[in-house]
Amino acid sequence: MGLSLITYDVAMARWEPNARERLERAALALFAENGYDATTVAQIADRAGLTKSTFFRHFADKREVLFGGQEVLTEAFTRAIGDAPPSATAADCLTAALEAVEVVFTPQRHEFALQRRDVIAAHSELQERELLKMARLGLATADALRARGTDDITARLAAELGMLAFSTAFSRWATPGNEEPFSPIAHAALRELQDRAALLGATTGAQV
Amino acid sequence: MGLSLITYDVAMARWEPNARERLERAALALFAENGYDATTVAQIADRAGLTKSTFFRHFADKREVLFGGQEVLTEAFTRAIGDAPPSATAADCLTAALEAVEVVFTPQRHEFALQRRDVIAAHSELQERELLKMARLGLATADALRARGTDDITARLAAELGMLAFSTAFSRWATPGNEEPFSPIAHAALRELQDRAALLGATTGAQV
Numbered sequence: 001m002g003l004s005l006i007t008y009d010v011a012m013a014r015w016e017p018n019a020r021e022r023l024e025r026a027a028l029a030l031f032a033e034n035g036y037d038a039t040t041v042a043q044i045a046d047r048a049g050l051t052k053s054t055f056f057r058h059f060a061d062k063r064e065v066l067f068g069g070q071e072v073l074t075e076a077f078t079r080a081i082g083d084a085p086p087s088a089t090a091a092d093c094l095t096a097a098l099e100a101v102e103v104v105f106t107p108q109r110h111e112f113a114l115q116r117r118d119v120i121a122a123h124s125e126l127q128e129r130e131l132l133k134m135a136r137l138g139l140a141t142a143d144a145l146r147a148r149g150t151d152d153i154t155a156r157l158a159a160e161l162g163m164l165a166f167s168t169a170f171s172r173w174a175t176p177g178n179e180e181p182f183s184p185i186a187h188a189a190l191r192e193l194q195d196r197a198a199l200l201g202a203t204t205g206a207q208v
Numbered sequence: 209m210g211l212s213l214i215t216y217d218v219a220m221a222r223w224e225p226n227a228r229e230r231l232e233r234a235a236l237a238l239f240a241e242n243g244y245d246a247t248t249v250a251q252i253a254d255r256a257g258l259t260k261s262t263f264f265r266h267f268a269d270k271r272e273v274l275f276g277g278q279e280v281l282t283e284a285f286t287r288a289i290g291d292a293p294p295s296a297t298a299a300d301c302l303t304a305a306l307e308a309v310e311v312v313f314t315p316q317r318h319e320f321a322l323q324r325r326d327v328i329a330a331h332s333e334l335q336e337r338e339l340l341k342m343a344r345l346g347l348a349t350a351d352a353l354r355a356r357g358t359d360d361i362t363a364r365l366a367a368e369l370g371m372l373a374f375s376t377a378f379s380r381w382a383t384p385g386n387e388e389p390f391s392p393i394a395h396a397a398l399r400e401l402q403d404r405a406a407l408l409g410a411t412t413g414a415q416v
Contacts, residue, residue: 091408128340135339153376154404160368161408168361194409196362200299200369201406 098186105182289352306394
């Protein structure tokens with residue numbers, strides 16, 4: 001009986017249309033209006049017209065509204081690298097990884113990405129969290145390359161190059177008014193970084 | 209009167225021979241014996257034969273025993289890059305930066321570095337702090353390169369390449385039994401990374 005009540009509750013929750021998106025929208029609006037620290041989960045649920053328990057079915061806490069995409073990104077990056085054909089170079093793997101995240105950076109997500117960036121820029125603890133998120137994504141990318149047999153030094157450098165291509169592409173894509181999709185922007189950023197890598201590699205330091 | 213007492217106290221504190229080194233040694237020994245979390249500042253001061261107030265003259269808290277070197281590293285990196293001749297390439301600047309930190313990684317610091325690494329490896333919060341430290345050092349390095357007129361993309365890629373050369377060199381230098389100085393190890397690591405950069409740059413991904 002207790003169990004069937006819970007089952008009923010979960011089943012009802014699944015009927016809330018776009019609960020996750022509504023909660024995200026409400027959270028971002030409140031973060032912008034009142035600041036991140038002053039916003040509570042109760043306020044977010046209230047603004048979205050949902051309950052606190054619905055919030056907690058989608059997010060562990062309010063920070064996860066901003067950083068819940070980490071697993072999706074990591075999964076997309078590492079799966080694309082793992083699925084690349086055996087003949088793919090490290091650079092080919094980065095291209096595949098960047099293409100794989102286009103599913104996240106859809107036109108519908110553009111406004112969310114812009115708002116999220118502003119919230120993080122205004123808060124040093126969230127900036128720290130963002131730096132860590134990128135560092136961890138880089139470590140996972142290097143692991144995925146090593147798992148294909150890429151040597152350790154190449155894997156680590158390629159992962160950093162991939163992170164820079166990703167963050168450069170993201171900030172271009174998230175520019176207000178941009179309508180170009182993520183993939184061509186990412187390809188161009190990766191190509192620019194590869195050109196700089198070739199120059200840095202070719203230049204022998206005076207003392208080396 | 210109160211002021212002169214304070215002055216006296218500070219003057220006396222300056223007479224403690226090698227207080228900072230003694231505190232570091234005591235802290236690292238206690239972290240290894242009892243774990244980082246279980247170790248208190250009082251225990252560290254006691255083990256070093258010093259007072260808590262002497263501890264707090266050298267470190268803000270026990271975490272700073274492990275991470276107090278951040279400013280020294282950042283200062284050494286950014287100053288070396290700023291002081292490099294105008295004709296220096298970004299790769300030359302990295303060489304200069306890596307040479308500048310040899311003052312930190314002396315043979316006397318070898319044991320400390322090894323112990324520090326083990327403490328951090330055993331503690332996820334400290335690992336996070338270490339990731340952040342490297343991310344911040346990378347941002348400062350990119351800033352120093354941009355301040356010389358290096359374009360943004362090159363500055364960011366060179367900074368990441370420098371961080372990888374630094375961490376690769378550090379882990380080779382800190383290997384038990386290693387007696388080679390830091391600089392030649394760092395030169396070799398930088399050269400390896402530049403070679404990989406050239407390869408990554410030359411390889412055009414199939415989709416690009």
